[in-house]
Amino acid sequence: MLKFDHVSKVYKGGKKAVNDLTLEFEKGEFICFIGPSGCGKTTTMKMINRLIEPTEGSIYINGENIMDKDPVQLRREIGYVIQQIGLLPHMNIQENISLVLKLLKWPEEKRRARALELLDLVDLTPDYLEKFPHELSGGQQQRIGVLRALAADQPLILMDEPFGALDPITRDSLQEEFKKLQKKLNKTIVFVTHDMDEALKLADRIVIMRDGQLVQCDTPDEILRNPADEFVEEFIGKDRLVQARPNIQTVEQIMNPKPITVTGERFLTEAIQIMKEKRVDSLLVVNEFNVLQGYIDVELIDQKRKKATKVSDIVEPVTTVEAGTLVRDTIRSILKKGMKYVPVVDHQQRLIGIVTRANLVDIVYDSIWGEDEITA
């Protein structure tokens, strides 16, 4: 899909930003370019849509040399998201989302329909179409920025530290949302960042660069397990390397497979009875197909006891992880968001288990006292 063939870039004055880079990526891959500032990662990315022209070598997209294409045409076929977001302040959200479509001369009704469709992808209501960028929060603005890059269904999207300017909590949720979106739409993403956590979380493959040179290009797990050299090790950081060592990898291995649940039709008194029997302070609410609906806990019951009689009246949504998620990502959401537990669901939202803080304590306990867990 995307191929770099001995690409170099020398700026005026002889500074070599990128030196003899050869890489190849498949369709649907999420690629993170990472490295300290000035390592040439942004230059590499901008060469793909010819915002910067390579000095030597060639770049191919689907076998076509980009230097043979008209740069304007080329850029319309590649999505682009930047850290500063870059929504046009004089245009409303609809106009902003469908800007590329306008350049491609789509008729007005089709543009509006497409904008609505896209807005739905990020769970924003249609009334956002009429709003102006400055009326939105930073996180919402960047969601729109991402949608703008998806508008013409471009197969390749370039992103230059898109979540860098957001606060940690917004960044976290946007990363998750975006990763899901990428899997669903099967886009090839080239993502530039200097945040190792972000790269480990999102990337299928990570390209580590230093002084314009390629240092290592591998999957996150491979990089964590076998860093190419000291530079990579230092860049990843000691604590992440330690985290990567344990044998336990995915949440299924540590979750409690029998979470205590209740269905929506039950009365609150029954729910309290279950809590008492099982000695817990919250219950996960599921429907008859075991699909997770949310949670209830003692406090919620206490607050709404007077108005509500059934469990379904007071159920609150809950953040979940999908089966197959790495343990370190789950730990992160438990610690960062201060959640007491995270339900584990399969891809159809059916509840299959729960990870609680107690499970995490078990891991720590095992790694200290367990017979076969000590690998370090």
Place this chain on the structure above:
Amino acid sequence: METINELIYYYSQNGGYVWEQFYRHFLMAAYGVLFAAIIGIPLGILIARYKKLSPWVLSLANIIQTIPALAMLAVLMLVMGLGTNTVVFALFLYSLLPIIKNTYTGINNVDQALLESGKAMGMTKFQVLRMVELPLAMAVIMAGLRTALVITIGIATIGTFMGSGGLGDIIIRGTNATDGTAIILAGAIPTALMAVIADLVMGWFERKLSPYKKRKTQIHTENAAA
């Protein structure tokens, strides 16, 4: 008190004449600014593109601005003779600096990130100018036109010496007459009024053209209610 009575008497006797001069005065100023906009806005865009030109163009416009109005008119008279055209041309020259400078600043101040994302989305250079730079610079360009119009309304008063008419005629007649206070005021008040109104109207346009628009929430809720 007597002056005010005289003033009212003057207006009641010469209302049509004052109005005619007022209109003429305004047209001179407006034409000066209009021609300057036709030349100045493209020139401002040009020097924003080719930065090397900007010190030359801006210093030239600056030099024109420093020439005293009377001297300018006198020199132009030597070349173009008497008449309204000479005055309009002088007003055109005085309008150039604020218009070029504001266009240049407006275009230059457009956020680099917006230009980059415009370009990266596949806009041609002209589309970047039309869809990003001009709309975002429009308020600043409008501020330049506003300054230019207020300046030219002031300077157009002196145009009377070139025989161009305008409210300056009334003022000069007042200075030449014995006890002409009322006549001077009869000319000066409309001039000042015109400048103030022009400033307010152009200021309104400037705000209208600001890129940071507010959604008209009230209209929306009314529609929803209906």
